[in-house]
Amino acid sequence: MKIDTKTIAFNAIIAAVYAALTILLAPISYGSIQMRISEIMVFLAFYNKKYIPGLVLGCLIANIPSPLGLWDICFGTFATLVAVIAINKLPNRYLGALAGAIANGLIVGLELAINFPLGKNMFVNYGLNAGYVFIGELVILVIGAFVFGILEKNKQVENLLEA
Template sequence: MKNFFQTRNLVRTAMTAAIYGALTIAISSLSYGPIQLRFTEIMVLLAFIDYGYIPGLVLGCVIANIFSPMGLVDMAFGSIATLISVFLISKTKNLLMATIYPSIVNGIVIALELHFILNLPLLLSFGEVALGEFIVVTCLGYPIFRTILKNTKLVKSLKFY
């Protein structure tokens, strides 16, 4: 943990947050709504490479959710969902399994948020959110990260410590 506060790691955390937040906002028409295609969610798989990405990913989600139609509620609950997802991803040894966590966790947390705040049907909301996460993280992110993981120099350069 002491190495986390090295300048290089703090810059990497800030860059991760900025990229996640800015790109999510830039494609906001796809990033917010019932079926969310947040292409930046592919970045959550960075936690599979190194748990040091967790703070930057969560902070990036907070930044992105400032502009969510749900505002403060989404800042809180969306960020909690991201925190749980990336924590589980960081503890997983199988990449394919790691890609499933965001679909399940975000599906549950965001569906509950949409149900209680907007009175949307719970199961439909779960299905829509989980589908969006599955398309982005599993269908797109899995092949991208399989390719990344084959490049040992790239993986080594992505490590925090």
């Protein structure tokens, strides 16, 4: 993979947009029930792995002001890394949406189960938290897969995505 000034600049823009969207929509971006609109951007990794650093960096920056602080910086950023790598390797966006939702549900679900117990039973607590994250993420990612499917029909957008 060629790393040039254009790639670095594009990754900086991706990170900034991801972080800004997440922080601006903080009421729905953080907590035990979350729907990060910025997660739609993870489909950039489907088209080109060179966008992965910007997505992961954007997530890390977005998690700095999170109410869970270091927990979210570590768990959330790791979940995004796993999700974008999976999305990049899968043959279609909809499988990518499922993989991203599973990765976030399992990893962020654990983080939230530790910090937002929803019951005394550890397995129920984890299951509920993982389930809430999975559902919220799946909704956002299916919408994202659909949106990117429409966008890629535009030749200029397709060229930009795969550049």
